[in-house]
Amino acid sequence: MFRLEKTDGKARAGIVKTAHGDVPTPVFMPVGTQASVKGVSPDELIEMKTPIILGNTYHLVVRPGLEVMKEMGGLHQFMRWDGPILTDSGGFQVFSLAKIREVSEEGVMFSSHVDGKKFFLGPREAIQAQIVLGSDIMMAFDECPPWPCEKERMEESLARTLRWAKVCREEQGNSGTQNLLFGIGQGGDYPDLRRKSLEALQEIGFDGYAIGGVSVGEPENLMMAAIDHSEPFLPSDRPRYVMGLGHPDQIVRMIGKGMDMFDCVLPTRVARNGTACTETGPESARKPTWTRDEKPIVNGCGCYTCARFSRAYIQHLIKAEELLGLRLISLHNLYFYLETIRQARASILAGRWDEWSREFVGRYRRGGKEKEQETNDD
Known part of the structure; x- marks a missing residue:
């Protein structure tokens, strides 16, 4: 599933093997939230040798919906992309859409940002949705707390994220899918919680591990510190994914801290501003x-x-x-x-x-x- 080819200091070069092809790491994943990298066609992505793209479960559940996605043969067929796809589980929208959702132990009740209709997304539903989408790499459903966040609130959120992670792993196993599943570490800017999170995720056992809860409004020094606090507790034989960032120099610095996979909307977002x-x-x-x-x-x-x-x-x-x-x-x-x-x-x-x-x-x-x-x- 993952082969580490070479290290130079903490920087790593490897290969992630997926059902739709090998992904060389380190790797940047263009973001196609709604089955489209904004303004760019799949052929153009192929022309620039894009190894893998990212989709978003929440947005694709809202529109066009899982029934349509199933009828269309999944996300690859729907958007005519033959390469690997990683899908976020919808956990980030627990943070970004805080005003239109309610969190419970079972999951999250969202009010659609499109038409206001309510729908439920929990750990089982998130995995089932990603299986319908045909994701090569699925992400566990997590709660991404805001920054700043009091430690007591962060501990409660982390405990819920870890309970959900177990459910996600169980659902993946019961489904018989060959799709890879990554766990997401949380913990904010609390070093002990970062460690606790990643150690607990490894006990569950995932195909890869992500660092979540970064680039959510915190200053750069705290963002980098979260990576430093996490890196010692990430297994060397699994890919390491830092979610949702960043600027080119930040990504290069994080590669130097032992990270492998990155995504960010910035390239196309700033392009729309000229x-x-x-x-x-x-x-x-x-x-x-x-x-x-x-x-x-x-x-x-x-x-x-x-x-x-x-x-x-x-x-x-x-x-x-x-x-x-x-x-x-x-x-x-x-x-x-x-x-x-x-x-x-x-x-x-x-x-x-x-x-x-x-x-x-x-x-x-x-x-x-x-x-x-x-x-x-x-």
Whole structure:
């Protein structure tokens, strides 16, 4: 299921084997919440050598619904994607949709954000739904508490998450599915709870382990501390997934802390605001310097956008509110993330992780500060 190929310090290169193909790690997973990576077709994802994408159980249960998904033959057939798919269980929506849900011991009663209809999602239902979707990697149903969170409240939430994790594992076993199942560690910024969570999950036994409850509003130093507190209690023979982040430099730093798998909506979200990802940090396509710039977004970038179009043209599209502009930046940003992680993996296999990662993070952060100064000067 998981083969660790090489380590360089704590950084790891490996392979996750799934029913729809092997996933080389470290890996970035573009987010296709509603059976679509926003603005990008499956063929375009294939063209940029995307190893795996992510879907969301809550959103697909709401729309189009499990009956439709079953009739359509599952998520792969529905969206015409033949590669691996990981699905989040809906646990994050326990956090993000706090105003329209009620949590009980059995699970969560949601009010649909689309039409207000109530529906129930618990650990058994989440696994059953992901089996219908045909997920290659299913996630256990968990409760993702907000930040900040008092320790007593966090302990109650963690106990519930661990009880739900057992139910998820039982449901997976009873179903006979070959889909992989990852457990999700919680615990907020409490080191003892992070340890307790991961040790309990290993007693249950999962195919992989995720660190949840990060990038939920906490400052970066606490986010990184949560990874540091978790890493010693993650088994080396299973993939390690940090959920829901982040910026390219953050992902590179987390690879250096021994993490393998990442997802984030940022590449396409910032593209819709006209922001492009570069090795020297994010850059707005609205900058005056782009107006007559014949160069691509990034010189030497192998993406479709940079191979064909100038900064000047992309800025024109953004200012004219043409949808093509948002698509072109989305294509570039996704390629940038995927290529960055491919380079990270290559550096681990070559024994050059420290050199490569220091250079990448340093360049990215220096460039970001310089651009911030330029903006302030304007």
